[in-house]
Amino acid sequence: MKINANEIKVGMLIEYKDDLWEILKTQHVKPGKGGAFCQVEMKSINKNTKLNERFRSNDSIEKASIENIEFNYLYDDEINYYFINQKNFEQVEVKKDIIGEKGKLLKENLNVDLIFHEDKAIGIELPNQVQFKIKSTDVALKGQTVSSSYKPAILENDIKIQVPPFIESGDEILVDTRTIEYIKKV
Structure with a gap:
């Protein structure tokens, strides 16, 4: 067009x-x-x-004429990510270098939109929010001010993120996939 x-x-x-x-x-x-x-x-x-x-x-x-098709993330290996279409059970593999940094935010059974151009996957569109478990975080210090004091935490997929002091290891949180920032505790 x-x-x-x-x-x-x-x-x-x-x-x-x-x-x-x-x-x-x-x-x-x-x-x-x-x-x-x-x-x-x-x-x-x-x-x-x-x-x-x-x-x-x-x-x-x-x-460019592109088409977004919903797929479900299955797993990955050293080279590719693997997805399945829930409607026709077609399985697609996408190279890791095409998806790039967004691949770190993929979780098993996560629904994503794959972007196709002439029947070739050229990108991925993640949902705006994804739920993750906190693998580890520092203990909040007593007397630390509540306003705008965030502490470092590591998510289950080894991404480092800043979280409020009341978040502890093992908590489930929502993460914004566009900015990779904490949204809220689940």
Whole structure:
């Protein structure tokens, strides 16, 4: 689907120079002299390289056609993560380098959306909140102020996070997957 350059938004996927690109930053500029343009920073999905490009406002850009399909996370090995579609029981493997840091937040039986482009998985969309158990945390010190004093904790998947002083080892908490921050105790 063709779109104008001034419709480009952060997070959008476009097809450009025979590759698939994710938009990281956009800046619309209207100079005093000459036509308006859009300065775009983008990252290649396939090659993992970055590119800064300038598009005139009336340039046509090919927006990538993507499809989100819900899958259930099964397990992982040294190279891949494995998912299953609960509707047709199709099993899909996705390379760890495609998912990247988000892979640390995967738990067995977690429902996620896999992002497909031309029948190839190119990314993952996690739910906004995931429940984790605290593996270990420091003991809260008596007399420590309650307001904005957080302490370090380690989750069951070895991610380090800051939690309020009343959280103890073994507690279940909700974590925001976008910011990897504590939300609330469960």
